[in-house]
Amino acid sequence: MAASQFADSGADLTLVGIQKRFPGFTAIEDLNLEIPAGSFFALLGPSGCGKTTTLRLVAGLEEPTAGRILIGGKDVTSTKPHQRPVNTVFQSYALFPHMTILENVAFGLRRRKVSDPVNRAHEALRLVELDHLAARKPQQLSGGQQQRVALARAIVNRPALLLLDEPLGALDLKLRRQMQLELKTIQEEVGLTFLHVTHDQEEAMTMADTVAVMNKGQIEQMGAPEALYELPHTAFVANFLGQSNLFTGEVVESTSAVVAVDVAGIRVAVPVARAQRHAGAVTVGVRPEKLAIHRDAPPADSGTNVLGPGRVIDVSFSGVSTQYLVAIPGAGTIVVFSQNREFGPISHVGDDVWISWNVEHSFGLADVPDEVQRFAGDTDTKSIAAQRREALIAELED
Amino acid sequence: MAFAAFSSTSVVAEPAPRKKSRIALFLLLPGILYLVLFFLTPLVSLVLTSLQAPREFGDIGQYDYAFNWQNYVQVVDAYWPHILRSFGYALAATVFALAFSYPLAYFIGVKARRWPLLQSLMLVLVIAPFFISFLLRTLAWKQLLSDESFVITSLKALSLMAPDAHFTGTPAAVIFGLTYNFIPFMTLPLFTTLERLDTRYLEAGSDLYASPFQVFRKVTIPLSMPGIVAGTLLTFIPAAGDYVNASRDFLGGADTQMIGNVIEANFLVLQNYPAAAALSIILMAVILVIVGVYVKRSGTEELL
Numbered sequence: 001m002a003a004s005q006f007a008d009s010g011a012d013l014t015l016v017g018i019q020k021r022f023p024g025f026t027a028i029e030d031l032n033l034e035i036p037a038g039s040f041f042a043l044l045g046p047s048g049c050g051k052t053t054t055l056r057l058v059a060g061l062e063e064p065t066a067g068r069i070l071i072g073g074k075d076v077t078s079t080k081p082h083q084r085p086v087n088t089v090f091q092s093y094a095l096f097p098h099m100t101i102l103e104n105v106a107f108g109l110r111r112r113k114v115s116d117p118v119n120r121a122h123e124a125l126r127l128v129e130l131d132h133l134a135a136r137k138p139q140q141l142s143g144g145q146q147q148r149v150a151l152a153r154a155i156v157n158r159p160a161l162l163l164l165d166e167p168l169g170a171l172d173l174k175l176r177r178q179m180q181l182e183l184k185t186i187q188e189e190v191g192l193t194f195l196h197v198t199h200d201q202e203e204a205m206t207m208a209d210t211v212a213v214m215n216k217g218q219i220e221q222m223g224a225p226e227a228l229y230e231l232p233h234t235a236f237v238a239n240f241l242g243q244s245n246l247f248t249g250e251v252v253e254s255t256s257a258v259v260a261v262d263v264a265g266i267r268v269a270v271p272v273a274r275a276q277r278h279a280g281a282v283t284v285g286v287r288p289e290k291l292a293i294h295r296d297a298p299p300a301d302s303g304t305n306v307l308g309p310g311r312v313i314d315v316s317f318s319g320v321s322t323q324y325l326v327a328i329p330g331a332g333t334i335v336v337f338s339q340n341r342e343f344g345p346i347s348h349v350g351d352d353v354w355i356s357w358n359v360e361h362s363f364g365l366a367d368v369p370d371e372v373q374r375f376a377g378d379t380d381t382k383s384i385a386a387q388r389r390e391a392l393i394a395e396l397e398d
Numbered sequence: 399m400a401f402a403a404f405s406s407t408s409v410v411a412e413p414a415p416r417k418k419s420r421i422a423l424f425l426l427l428p429g430i431l432y433l434v435l436f437f438l439t440p441l442v443s444l445v446l447t448s449l450q451a452p453r454e455f456g457d458i459g460q461y462d463y464a465f466n467w468q469n470y471v472q473v474v475d476a477y478w479p480h481i482l483r484s485f486g487y488a489l490a491a492t493v494f495a496l497a498f499s500y501p502l503a504y505f506i507g508v509k510a511r512r513w514p515l516l517q518s519l520m521l522v523l524v525i526a527p528f529f530i531s532f533l534l535r536t537l538a539w540k541q542l543l544s545d546e547s548f549v550i551t552s553l554k555a556l557s558l559m560a561p562d563a564h565f566t567g568t569p570a571a572v573i574f575g576l577t578y579n580f581i582p583f584m585t586l587p588l589f590t591t592l593e594r595l596d597t598r599y600l601e602a603g604s605d606l607y608a609s610p611f612q613v614f615r616k617v618t619i620p621l622s623m624p625g626i627v628a629g630t631l632l633t634f635i636p637a638a639g640d641y642v643n644a645s646r647d648f649l650g651g652a653d654t655q656m657i658g659n660v661i662e663a664n665f666l667v668l669q670n671y672p673a674a675a676a677l678s679i680i681l682m683a684v685i686l687v688i689v690g691v692y693v694k695r696s697g698t699e700e701l702l
Binding site: 059060061080086087088092095096097098107108112153 | 596598599601602603605607608609610612620621623
């Protein structure tokens with residue numbers, strides 16, 4: 001490869017009808033994806049959703065069963081990994097233990113016969129502030145330093161596309177936050193296209209321009225982090241990206257402005273534009289921090305959804321905010337995040353309360369959540385115990 | 399194993415309390431006694447024997463202690479072709495064994511990871527020859543490759559060998575025997591390193607624009623260096639001193655005698671003990687130098 005193939009900027013990545021089958025299971029089912037040049041794109045999903053497989057397909061480390069991969073408009077589906085203008089920051093870093101840090105970083109440059117690999121490697125190491133450790137071996141570095149070397153080893157090649165395979169997974173929280181910021185800064189500096197795979201929703205939202213939520217080998221929803229968070233389309237996205245309160249009911253009213261469903265006899269409305277379905281059983285959701293808690297029934301109002309009365313069953317104080325769990329007959333347990341504008345909680349366990357939110361904050365989902373929510377685990381221990389019991393009963397009945 | 403000798407885990411121990419070091423010394427005592435009795439004493443005896451002079455007016459095989467260093471000059475003068483031949487054959491056998499064992503060990507250790515049963519089966523097959531005495535196996539090869547054997551007659555019938563050519567008794571036969579006998583010693587250390595080879599390094603290599611061949615040369619080979627060094631040493635050292643394969647009773651002939659055969663003949667037949675002892679010491683010294691340079695050059699201490 002010639003040095004002239006250095007990318008001046010990122011290239012766009014297009015996946016067309018990608019399918020990947022392994023013996024016994026299908027990892028990816030008909031994946032179509034377009035990542036514009038120069039963007040920071042995050043693939044977010046739980047483990048086993050096919051996101052790492054997608055990354056390996058793009059890197060050329062796996063071959064797709066069907067479909068095409070295009071980088072910068074060029075079909076690279078049948079090319080070998082070393083022929084692709086792509087570099088990967090591996091989850092395990094995979095720094096060569098028999099080489100110094102400098103040689104690790106210069107490895108790709110030497111393979112491509114780029115002139116002056118040593119100085120370029122030093123330059124890349126300066127970018128990640130590790131030039132003073134150039135003569136060391138990888139095993140003499142800490143996890144965070146190794147991570148930065150892995151990053152330098154990839155970006156020194158100026159790939160059209162940089163793949164990041166959960167590179168921050170092994171770092172502790174503080175270092176992780178710091179590295180997230182650094183990665184973002186470096187991406188903006190070098191202007192490459194980043195494809196970042198992660199299962200950490202906060203990481204995906206803080207770093208990426210565009211987030212694609214992946215589930216069971218398919219992209220559930222894709223968009224800017226704010227758009228995804230404020231308007232999730234499916235129950236999976238609503239629960240995987242942050243927390244949601246979901247209510248399912250039959251549509252009782254459908255005007256040009258709002259769709260209203262009946263939840264245990266109470267009317268819950270959602271703007272038409274924010275609802276994916278307008279008839280039949282519809283699930284309406286709202287984020288916990290959008291809810292207000294009232295000790296007396298608030299006045300009915302067409303612009304506000306009100307649920308209650310319910311009983312506060314759990315209060316947990318977390319400094320900035322307080323999380324309340326409110327059990328409302330027929331509507332289930334509702335999570336409320338409330339900013340601590342007063343000293344201490346405003347409600348206590350056992351209080352009867354009402355809950356309200358602005359209709360504009362509701363969102364209507366395209367599907368109905370599963371009976372047992374996969375990601376309801378982060379509500380409280382009681383619901384986990386209930387899930388376990390239900391799972392056990394189901395198992396015994398089988 | 400040979401690995402321990404190159405390990406650079408230079409854990410500098412804290413100055414331990416005196417009591418602790420006494421216990422350590424006590425635990426080391428049996429080993430030290432054993433080494434003094436069965437290694438140091440014979441070595442000293444060997445050195446002294448190598449400097450003996452024939453007894454004046456004595457019988458054949460009667461010698462007196464002396465400082466007859468001319469023994470060394472005489473044996474080198476008389477046997478330098480054998481010494482050179484030994485190291486030549488040993489080197490050739492090591493190279494062939496490595497060329498044969500590396501792909502085999504790579505297949506068992508890396509490619510067969512997905513099929514543990516196949517992996518164990520192949521390992522058993524590598525070790526299986528050990529269940530039969532190597533003398534018998536070498537004799538069997540002599541039979542298989544003799545002039546009247548099916549293999550040789552077939553080769554001659556197909557005109558792949560000249561009608562009056564032999565295989566046994568030639569240098570090729572000796573090198574073949576050495577290679578065959580030491581293949582397990584080469585394969586096993588290679589397997590133990592390649593079994594632990596993290597294939598993610600290979601993926602990283604190909605991700606960084608290295609072609610499969612470059613990945614092999616720049617990543618796989620350096621990472622398997624400990625196995626290569628251990629395997630080549632375990633082959634080269636015993637092969638250089640081997641006296642079975644090159645013997646006329648086995649695969650060798652009159653002009654394939656190695657240093658081991660000469661030592662054996664001097665000790666057991668000619669009863670020229672000083673010459674045999676001097677040759678043994680020369681063999682030992684040359685091997686030590688070669689191994690020292692080799693280990694230093696291969697830089698394996700970094701990897702262990």
